[in-house]
Amino acid sequence: MTGEWRLGARSSRVSTSPETVEEEPASATDAAVGASGGAARRRTAPRVLFVGINYAPEPTGIAPYTGGMAGALAARGWRVQVVTTHPHYPWWKVQDGYGGWTRTETRDLVDVTRLRHYVPRRHTMVDRALSELTFGLRATLARWHRPDTVVLVSPAMISSRLAAVRAALTGVPTIVWVQDIYTLGARETGAVSHGAQGIAALERGLMNSADRVVAIHDRFRRVLQEDLSVATPVDVVRNWSHVKTDGAGRDSALRRELGWGDEDVVVLHAGNIGAKQGLENVVDASIEAARRGSHVKFVLLGDGNQRPALEAMGACSRLQFLDPLPDGAFERALASADILLVNERPGLTEMAVPSKLTTYFATGLPVIAAVDPSSITHDEVCAAGAGPCVAAGDPSALVDAAERLAADPAGAQAFGQAARSYRDAHLGIDAAVASFEATLQAAMVSGRRAAAGALAGSPSRRHRPVLHH
Incomplete structure (x- = not known):
C-alpha cells in the first residue's frame, strides 16, 4: 500500500x-x-x-x-x-x-x-x-x-x-x-x-x-x-495533498523532544514500513553515516510488517525509529526535519505511486528519492523539481545526497519551494x-x-x- x-x-x-x-x-x-x-x-x-x-x-x-x-x-x-x-x-x-x-x-x-x-x-x-x-x-x-x-x-x-x-x-x-x-x-x-x-x-x-x-x-x-x-x-x-503542513515551520522544541540535536541533519522517511519500501537501504545508509562521522541522521517514522526485521539489523547512532504520531504532532515533526526521503526497493518502476509525496511537497522541504531511475516516483520527483534522485539500494549515494543538501541551504530551499509550487498547481x-x-x-x-x-x-x-x- x-x-x-x-x-x-x-x-x-x-x-x-x-x-x-x-x-x-x-x-x-x-x-x-x-x-x-x-x-x-x-x-x-x-x-x-x-x-x-x-x-x-x-x-x-x-x-x-x-x-x-x-x-x-x-x-x-x-x-x-x-x-x-x-x-x-x-x-x-x-x-x-x-x-x-x-x-x-x-x-x-x-x-x-x-x-x-x-x-x-x-x-x-x-x-x-x-x-x-x-x-x-x-x-x-x-x-x-x-x-x-x-x-x-x-x-x-x-x-x-x-x-x-x-x-x-x-x-x-x-x-x-x-x-x-x-x-x-x-x-x-x-x-x-x-x-x-x-x-x-x-x-x-x-x-x-x-x-x-x-x-x-x-x-x-x-x-x-x-x-x-x-x-x-x-x-x-x-x-x-491532504495533510496540512503549510506554515508549520521548524519546531525547535519538538526537535529536542524527539532527540534531534541542532547539529543533526534529519532525513525523515514517513509512512508504511513494508517490503516495497526497501528500507534496508536506509539502515545501511545510517551505518555508512556513522562510519563517516556524518551529521546526517535517518529517521523512520511509522509502522509496518518490516519494522521488527529492520530494528533487528542492529542499533546505530545515526538511525532512529519513531512510532506513528497523532494529528498535529505528525505535521510538526515533518516540518521540523531537514530533508524528506522516499525510498523504494530496486526494480520497482510501475507498481505504485507513493502518496507520501503529496504530503512531502506541501512542506517546503527538499526531497531525496532513492528509487529506480525508470520508476514513476523518479519521474514525479523530477517533474516537481523537489530534490535529487539517487539509485535504489545505494546507501553511500543516499548519504552523499543528504550531505550535499546540508552543505547548500539555498539549493535545498529552492527544491522545497519548487515542490510546493508543483503541489499547488497539480495536486489540489x-x-x-x-x-x-x-x-x-x-x-x-x-x-x-x-x-x-x-x-x-x-x-x-x-x-x-x-x-x-
Whole structure:
C-alpha cells in the first residue's frame, strides 16, 4: 500500500448494534413525507457506494484518499455510503474502540458500515488473499443503500471482484479506483513465483467488468491499457495533498523532544514500513553515516510488517525509529526535519505511486528519492523539481545526497519551494473531486444506456440482468 499519514475525521453518530445500516426510504417516499431545503436536495441526489478494505481513521495508505473523496462528495450533496472494515492498518490489528461483527457510524455526512474480517498476523500472499476474501464475502452480503453507482477500491482486488458480481446482478454501474496494480506488484517484488498469469487475468477481468476505471497516474493508465489490455475507459484522477503542513515551520522544541540535536541533519522517511519500501537501504545508509562521522541522521517514522526485521539489523547512532504520531504532532515533526526521503526497493518502476509525496511537497522541504531511475516516483520527483534522485539500494549515494543538501541551504530551499509550487498547481483536492464526479456521472450514464439496451434486446458487453433489491 501507498504510505501517507493522518487525515483527521469526525464521528457524529456511532452505533455498535449488531444490525447493519437500515435501508433509507426511496426518493418517492422521501418526497411524500415533505422533505425540504438541503435535506430534500440530499435525498434526491444520486447515491454512491464505496467498497474498500481501508478507510478513515486509518492514518496511512489508501484510507485518507477514500475517506477524503467520500467526505468531499457528501459535502457536495451526494448521498454516500461506505462499506469497509474496522481500522487495522498499518498496525495489522483492530484498534481500540472498534470491533464487533458489524458497526455503523456517520463520519463527515458519510454513512459508514464496518464489518469484521480476518486480519492476518502473517503477511504471506495466502493470508492477504484470505483477508480480502473474508471482507469481500461480508461486503457482498451487506445491506447496500440502493446505490446509483458503486466504487470498488483496489487494493483489495478479491473483495472488489466479489462486490462487482453483486453490482452486475443488480444492474448497478461500477467504477474501479486503482491505487496499486497487483500484477505489477507480483512481477516487481517477486512475491509470487507461480500464478502471476492468474493474478493478471483476475485483475483484467475486474477492470473489464466495470463501466469506468480511475487510475491515479498517467503511467498507471498506460500499464492498464497496454500491458493488461483493459478495454474499459480509464480516467486519471491524481491523489491530492491532504495533510496540512503549510506554515508549520521548524519546531525547535519538538526537535529536542524527539532527540534531534541542532547539529543533526534529519532525513525523515514517513509512512508504511513494508517490503516495497526497501528500507534496508536506509539502515545501511545510517551505518555508512556513522562510519563517516556524518551529521546526517535517518529517521523512520511509522509502522509496518518490516519494522521488527529492520530494528533487528542492529542499533546505530545515526538511525532512529519513531512510532506513528497523532494529528498535529505528525505535521510538526515533518516540518521540523531537514530533508524528506522516499525510498523504494530496486526494480520497482510501475507498481505504485507513493502518496507520501503529496504530503512531502506541501512542506517546503527538499526531497531525496532513492528509487529506480525508470520508476514513476523518479519521474514525479523530477517533474516537481523537489530534490535529487539517487539509485535504489545505494546507501553511500543516499548519504552523499543528504550531505550535499546540508552543505547548500539555498539549493535545498529552492527544491522545497519548487515542490510546493508543483503541489499547488497539480495536486489540489478540488480538481480531483471534480474529475471524480465527472467519472461518476459518466458511469451512471453508461449504466442507464446499458439498461435501455437490455430492455430493447440489443447485444452488448454491458448487457447485464437487472434484479431488484
